[in-house]
Amino acid sequence: MQIELARLRYELRRAKEKVRLAKMGEQPGFMGLGAYEVDVYYETIKRQIQTIRRKLQKIREKRKLHRARRHELGFSSISLAGYTNAGKSSLFNVLTRESVPVDNALFTTLSTTTRLIDVFGRKVLLTDTVGFIDRLPLTLIEAFHSTLEETIFSDLILLVVDLSEPLEEIERKLSCCLDTIYKIGASSIPIVTALNKMDLLSKEEIHRKVEALKDLAPNPVVVSALYGINLEGLKHEIRRQLKDYVKVSFSIPISEETMSFISWLHNRTNVYAIKYENEKVNGIFEAVPWFADKVCSKIKNLGGIFDQFSKG
Numbered sequence: 333m334q335i336e337l338a339r340l341r342y343e344l345r346r347a348k349e350k351v352r353l354a355k356m357g358e359q360p361g362f363m364g365l366g367a368y369e370v371d372v373y374y375e376t377i378k379r380q381i382q383t384i385r386r387k388l389q390k391i392r393e394k395r396k397l398h399r400a401r402r403h404e405l406g407f408s409s410i411s412l413a414g415y416t417n418a419g420k421s422s423l424f425n426v427l428t429r430e431s432v433p434v435d436n437a438l439f440t441t442l443s444t445t446t447r448l449i450d451v452f453g454r455k456v457l458l459t460d461t462v463g464f465i466d467r468l469p470l471t472l473i474e475a476f477h478s479t480l481e482e483t484i485f486s487d488l489i490l491l492v493v494d495l496s497e498p499l500e501e502i503e504r505k506l507s508c509c510l511d512t513i514y515k516i517g518a519s520s521i522p523i524v525t526a527l528n529k530m531d532l533l534s535k536e537e538i539h540r541k542v543e544a545l546k547d548l549a550p551n552p553v554v555v556s557a558l559y560g561i562n563l564e565g566l567k568h569e570i571r572r573q574l575k576d577y578v579k580v581s582f583s584i585p586i587s588e589e590t591m592s593f594i595s596w597l598h599n600r601t602n603v604y605a606i607k608y609e610n611e612k613v614n615g616i617f618e619a620v621p622w623f624a625d626k627v628c629s630k631i632k633n634l635g636g637i638f639d640q641f642s643k644g
């Protein structure tokens with residue numbers, strides 16, 4: 333739609349000029365059309381532009397809604413980023429394939445390119461994105477940045493790089509990605525770099541490239557999305573970078589409400605322990621700080637007590 337919009341804008345400028353010429357009588361018309369028809373043509377393009385603008389606005393609003401809903405769910409979120417063809421979607425697919433089954437109601441609130449995955453007991457939302465392209469036409473840069481909105485709101489960026497490309501190419505693309513991340517104001521978000529397609533390289537080549545990239549690529553991990561190699565290593569690094577979780581221990585008197593609270597808790601946070609003792613439920617869960625606060629106020633409402641006891 334953004335491409336169509338760019339095309340129409342170009343067309344509009346041309347039509348404007350034709351209208352001007354037609355009215356000056358210098359040119360009998362446009363594409364065999366008279367002055368009146370040129371006007372009609374001009375108005376038609378204007379209307380088409382308005383229609384596309386409205387549609388794009390709707391998409392933007394929908395995205396915003398999705399984001400708000402994801403926020404309500406209380407999970408950390410990871411955005412994939414990187415050049416086209418680096419293997420983002422492949423990595424997205426392989427990471428989500430074995431992911432935790434969660435009740436359907438949850439998924440209906442997510443867009444198709446977002447899935448819940450399990451990173452060593454921590455539930456995280458992973459979002460696939462469109463890839464970077466070189467020599468993007470000026471009119472499309474704005475469009476591209478709007479798709480990057482997602483990235484600004486994530487807790488971690490998983491930057492995918494095609495390690496099988498020549499080193500200079502990798503460095504150039506990586507710098508461009510990092511530069512863009514910086515420009516959109518996402519520089520404070522931790523980045524894990526997935527050096528993908530390791531299956532296409534020898535051990536020596538991998539070593540040489542990793543060594544050469546170690547100062548440029550933030551938190552690099554060598555993987556193969558296609559063959560599912562070293563996904564554990566990747567998840568370890570992701571888990572390490574997502575560190576600002578808080579643990580909360582709690583105790584709530586047993587009631588019907590408490591029981592539904594516990595099943596809700598299982599879906600929304602990482603529950604470490606649940607024990608039923610002396611008509612009480614005692615447990616420990618872990619969540620991002622702002623969500624932990626939300627849960628604690630629920631615990632209070634249920635007549636329970638809690639203690640936030642650790643970070644990390």
Ligand SMILES: Nc1nc2c(ncn2[C@@H]2O[C@H](COP(=O)(O)OP(=O)(O)OP(=O)(O)O)[C@@H](O)[C@H]2O)c(=O)[nH]1
Pocket residue numbers: 414415416417418419420421422423461462463464492528529530531532555556557558559
């Ligand atoms: N050999 C090899 N090929 C891979 C690997 N990962 C992805 N590919 C291939 O690379 C190509 C691009 O993969 P995608 O996952 O579509 O790349 P993408 O980053 O999502 O690309 P865009 O959606 O265009 O931005 C596909 O042909 C994949 O099969 C890998 O680990 N090894």
Ligand SMILES: [Mg+2]
Pocket residue numbers: 420421422461462463
């Ligand atoms: Mg893709």
